[in-house]
Amino acid sequence: MPTPGLHGYTSPWQRPEHADLAELARTFFTKEVLPHAARLAEQGHPDRAHYLRAGELGLLGLSVPEVYGGGGGDFGHEAVLLHEQTYTGETSLGLAVHSGIVTGYLVAYGTEEQKRRWLPGLCSGELVGAIAMTEPGGGSDLQAIRTRAVRDGDDYVVNGSKTFITNGHVADLVILAVKTDPALGAAGTSLLVCEVGDANRGRLLDKIGLHANDTAELFFDDFRVPRAHLLGGEGEGFALMMRQLPQERLVIGVGAVAAMQRAVELTVAYAKDRTAFGKPLIGHQNTRMVLAECATRTRVARVFTDDCVARHLRGELDAATAAMAKSWLTEGQCEVVDRCLQIFGGYGYTTEYPIARMFADARVQKIYGGTNEIMKELIARAL
Numbered sequence: 001m002p003t004p005g006l007h008g009y010t011s012p013w014q015r016p017e018h019a020d021l022a023e024l025a026r027t028f029f030t031k032e033v034l035p036h037a038a039r040l041a042e043q044g045h046p047d048r049a050h051y052l053r054a055g056e057l058g059l060l061g062l063s064v065p066e067v068y069g070g071g072g073g074d075f076g077h078e079a080v081l082l083h084e085q086t087y088t089g090e091t092s093l094g095l096a097v098h099s100g101i102v103t104g105y106l107v108a109y110g111t112e113e114q115k116r117r118w119l120p121g122l123c124s125g126e127l128v129g130a131i132a133m134t135e136p137g138g139g140s141d142l143q144a145i146r147t148r149a150v151r152d153g154d155d156y157v158v159n160g161s162k163t164f165i166t167n168g169h170v171a172d173l174v175i176l177a178v179k180t181d182p183a184l185g186a187a188g189t190s191l192l193v194c195e196v197g198d199a200n201r202g203r204l205l206d207k208i209g210l211h212a213n214d215t216a217e218l219f220f221d222d223f224r225v226p227r228a229h230l231l232g233g234e235g236e237g238f239a240l241m242m243r244q245l246p247q248e249r250l251v252i253g254v255g256a257v258a259a260m261q262r263a264v265e266l267t268v269a270y271a272k273d274r275t276a277f278g279k280p281l282i283g284h285q286n287t288r289m290v291l292a293e294c295a296t297r298t299r300v301a302r303v304f305t306d307d308c309v310a311r312h313l314r315g316e317l318d319a320a321t322a323a324m325a326k327s328w329l330t331e332g333q334c335e336v337v338d339r340c341l342q343i344f345g346g347y348g349y350t351t352e353y354p355i356a357r358m359f360a361d362a363r364v365q366k367i368y369g370g371t372n373e374i375m376k377e378l379i380a381r382a383l
C-alpha cells in the first residue's frame with residue numbers, strides 16, 4: 001500500500017528490477033532483523049549474523065561491480081535498499097556507511113589489489129566497513145584533524161583518535177582520515193584503509209537514539225598500516241572526501257524521506273483508529289490540517305530527493321545541491337516526526353510506539369554527515 005499522500009507516485013529513475021529489490025529488502029528487514037530489535041537496542045550494536053545474511057541475499061555491495069562480488073548495480077540500488085531499511089523501521093545495520101559510503105570509496109579510488117582484497121568481504125558481510133573523519137577535538141573543521149601517519153619503511157605508523165564512528169564497534173575495515181604532512185593543511189591529508197581489531201576500539205557511545213547501531217571511539221597507538229593500504233595518492237585525502245561527500249549527504253536525505261513517509265503512514269492509521277470527543281482524531285480539523293501539511297511536505301521531499309538521485313546517477317549532483325538535500329530533508333524529517341508524535345498524545349512519548357523512537361532517531365540527522373549549519377555555508381558559497 002502506498003504512503004498516504006504518495007498515491008500514484010513512482011520515482012522517475014526507478015525500474016521494475018528496483019521493485020523486486022525493494023521487496024527482498026523489506027522482507028529481510030521485517031522478518032529477519034526487526035524481530036530482534038529490542039535485544040539489538042539493548043546490546044547497542046547489530047548482529048554480525050545479520051550482515052552475513054544480508055550478504056548472502058545479495059543486499060551488500062549492490063553498486064559494486066560483480067567481478068568483486070557485488071551486485072553490479074548503481075546508486076539507485078543502494079537508494080532503494082536504504083529507503084526500505086528506514087521505511088521498515090530497521091536501524092541496527094550501518095548500511096548507509098557500509099554500502100552507501102565505504103564500498104563507494106574503494107570502487108572509486110582503490111587499486112586493483114585493494115579492491116580484490118576488501119570488496120568481496122564487504123559484499124559478503126564478512127567484513128564491516130566504517131569511515132573515520134571526526135576527532136574528539138572537532139568534526140566540522142575537517143582540515144584541522146590531528147591523527148598523524150608517519151612513513152616508516154613499507155608502513156605508516158599512525159597515532160591519534162577518532163570519535164562518533166558509525167559501525168566503530170563492529171567494523172573490521174576503517175577508512176581513516178590522517179595527516180601525512182600537517183604543514184600542508186588540507187593538502188597534507190590522506191586516507192588509509194585500516195584493518196582494525198579490538199585493540200583499536202574505545203567506548204561504545206551511549207546515545208539518545210539509534211540504540212541498536214554502534215557509534216564508537218577508535219584509537220591508534222603506533223598502529224602500523226602498510227603503505228599499500230593508502231587510498232588514492234598521499235595528500236589527496238581531502239579532495240577525495242570532498243568528491244564523495246555529496247553521495248554521503250544524499251544517503252542521509254534518502255533516509256530522511258523514508259522516515260517522513262513512515263511517520264505519515266503510522267500517524268494516519270492511528271488518527272483513523274483513535275477517538276476523542278466521540279469521533280476519530282482524523283475527524284478533527286486540526287488533525288486533518290497537520291496531516292495534510294505533513295503529507296504534502298513528504299511528497300515534495302520525495303520529489304526533490306528523486307531529482308537528486310537522478311542527478312547523481314547522471315554524475316551531476318553538485319556539492320551545494322547535495323547540501324540542500326541533506327539540510328532541508330533532515331529538517332523536514334524532524335519537523336514531520338515531531339508533529340506526527342503530537343497526534344499520538346501521551347502514547348507518542350512512550351517507547352512502545354515506534355513514533356517515539358523515530359523522534360529520538362531523527363535528531364542526529366541534522367548533526368552527522370556535516371552539520372546543517374555547515375550545509376548552509378556550502379549552499380551560501382555557491383549563491
Ligand SMILES: Cc1cc2nc3c(=O)[nH]c(=O)nc-3n(C[C@H](O)[C@H](O)[C@H](O)COP(=O)(O)OP(=O)(O)OC[C@H]3O[C@@H](n4cnc5c(N)ncnc54)[C@H](O)[C@@H]3O)c2cc1C
Nearest residue numbers: 131132133134138139140164165166215368369370371373
Ligand atoms: C550518531 C553519530 C554518528 C556519526 N558517525 C560518524 C562517522 O561514521 N564518521 C565520522 O567521521 N563522523 C561521524 N559522526 C560525527 C559527525 O559527523 C560530527 O559530530 C559532526 O560533523 C559535527 O562535528 P562535532 O560534533 O565535532 O561538532 P563541532 O564541529 O564542534 O560543531 C559544534 C557546533 O558548531 C557549529 N559550527 C561549527 N563550525 C561552524 C561554522 N563555521 N559556522 C557555523 N556553525 C558552525 C556546528 O554546526 C555545531 O552546531 C557521527 C556523529 C554522531 C552523533
